[in-house]
Amino acid sequence: MTNEELESQLSAMFDDELPEPECELLARRLARDEALKARWGRYATIGAVLRMERGVRTHSGLVRAVSVAVAAEPSVLATARARELVRPAVRRWWQPVAGAAVAAGVAFASIVWMRSEAPGAPGAPEVAQVQPAPAAAVARSTAPDSYVVPTVDPTATGSTPPFIPPAELADYVVAHSEFSAPLLRHSALSSLVTADPGTGNAASAPTGGDNDQQK
């Protein structure tokens, strides 16, 4: 297959216009071919990039999101289009996104290190509570090795009502972190290695820094 034909197949597959048998063949090839994988990734990225204005931000996460598709079983890739995916038994966490210094770490670890303040026993059924739920129980995924979902912090200030996000929300927060400004990702390092309650020290709100009127 010439490069041109390959490109055209890739483009068609990306646009969901490639017939399934060919899709499967191409997927198998993608799984073996690093250069092809990268090119596939570029399709996803280029599309996104073309929609951006100048000052383009290319996120490896976009490449990643696509490349994981071809890293998996080729047959599963083809299958995914037509059939339901079997929900993996293993707990889930969102893969981190590479990029600037700490981006990956934030994305990855924050999902794991959301504050754990759980009095509940592991394996308790997941409870998604719609606000308000002041006496809400701990929400945990049923998989024993899942990450812990944040619980209500009774000492937390702020006006948002108590709400226990399900694990899906934690996934989304992590997926989003790739797009946070580096400053925030850097600041968010603490989310990564959150101490368990009791070891973290309670602290009053810091003052708003030095008076910036002084010179």
Next chain:
Amino acid sequence: MLVLALAVASVAGADESQKWLERMNQALTTLNYDGVFSHWQGGKVETLHIIHRVQDGAVTERLVSLDGSGREFIRTGSELACYLPDQRTVLVERQPPATLLLGSLPNFEAATSEFYEIKAAKSTRLLGRRAQLIVVNPKDQYRYGYRLWIEESTGMPLRTELCDGHGRVIEQVVFASIAWPTHIPDSAFKPDLSADSFRWLREESGPLAAGGTPMLWTALKLPPGFRMSVRAAQKMPGARYPVAHLVFTDGLASVSVFVESHTHVSHALSGSTQVGSSSAFTTVVDGHPVTAVGEVPPETVQLIANSMKAESRASAPARSPFDSAIPPLDPTPLQLDLAHGPVSALH
């Protein structure tokens, strides 16, 4: 004349401040550093140790909690490992070899300064070093602000604060000590514990449905200055169907919107929540769960989530693979080189 001079001075001041921020981004991504910092967020403070090295284009880093949990994450080469001694677990993910060194940098365009006031405040001393305070003030209620104390010789932020529109600090990182070693040995990136008897979990990577999601989503209404910057489809772990992922940004702040492809009535949660310094809002649009997340005030994610609207791919006019909602550009000038990151206005 004086007014004009002042106006010119303030514009020059803004450019100067932006240069400080660019320097800071460069420092965070390209320097070797080794420091201990405290992080305050949500009424709690943690102390952490970070070591960061860039060598031959590869980033190696290690972050360790000093507060007793013993947790740490280590990124070496193409692998990222999270050590959780309290759970006797190590989570490992393998990243593609061509790891992007340059991540996203804020776009300090003219548009950004329309919504943020960026100015240099006083120069001060932190950790015995001169640091320039740069203040980024939001001009409306849809975004947060920053205060950054940037060390003058390296560009490293010695102290950073995320603030709301009233100047209240939402999150703060303060270095207690920091050094910039020329050379950091590999041994500095070994975990403090022996994880041989731990349970090792490798990432689960689910396949992405080819062709993305069946619907094309867009926002009917956005806060001033926000525009769509990314549209992608992602396979969320454990999820059956791909999720549309859109990103809206004003150049500094960004909001992700996730829309599930298939309508279902299961959890159908809705409402606002805070996850760390991120605001999140979940709702349902035409039966599709929509979640908006970002480091912005709660009303921003709520506005964006509530304004999402779909059009079916089938009914949309024939599109190129690149989704020609925006007139396609000639792709050749882009010269995407994923190994070196994007060509951006900063370079």
